[in-house]
Amino acid sequence: MRVRRSVRALLLDGGALVLLRRTRPGRPVYWTAPGGKIEPSDASPEAALRRELDEELGAVAGPVRQVFACAEQGPDLHRLNVFYVCRLVSMDLSRRHGPEFDDPSNGRYDVDIVPCTPAALAPIDLIPETLGAYLRDHAADLPGLLP
Secondary structure (H helix, E strand, O other): OEEEEEEEEEEEEOOEEEEEEEEOOOOOOEEEOOEEEOOOOOOOHHHHHHHHHHHHHOEEEEEEEEEEEEEEEOOOEEEEEEEEEEEEEEEOHHHOOOHHHHOHHHOEEEEEEEEOOHHHHOOOOEOOHHHHHHHHHHHHHHHHHOO
């Protein structure tokens, strides 16, 4: 079984979260936090997170704080996701780059800004499911976790 270690950002833009709306062939639309796989060349999980934010959003984030982790088990892959809360410093979507954008069969990575409240997040399909559960319980707490 393969194990994939990933990092994801609960990226705050004021009182809202920056999320990726994923549209993939053969799958219902879902939302997820920006981030991805920790590469062997990444100096640390935080370095991987900052690289992923640059690739997926052309974004720079301020200080990060780890808030939770979860595991997903598939038939051939075990994913370990670590989530960090951070504030958006800047974002330039024209700077997006990376392997996910090279192959159109990967689908779309649209950026949505969603109020960081349980009520605003409830109607969207957040993946992984544990992300949705975490945000239902803690969305209102996230802004207070950072300076």
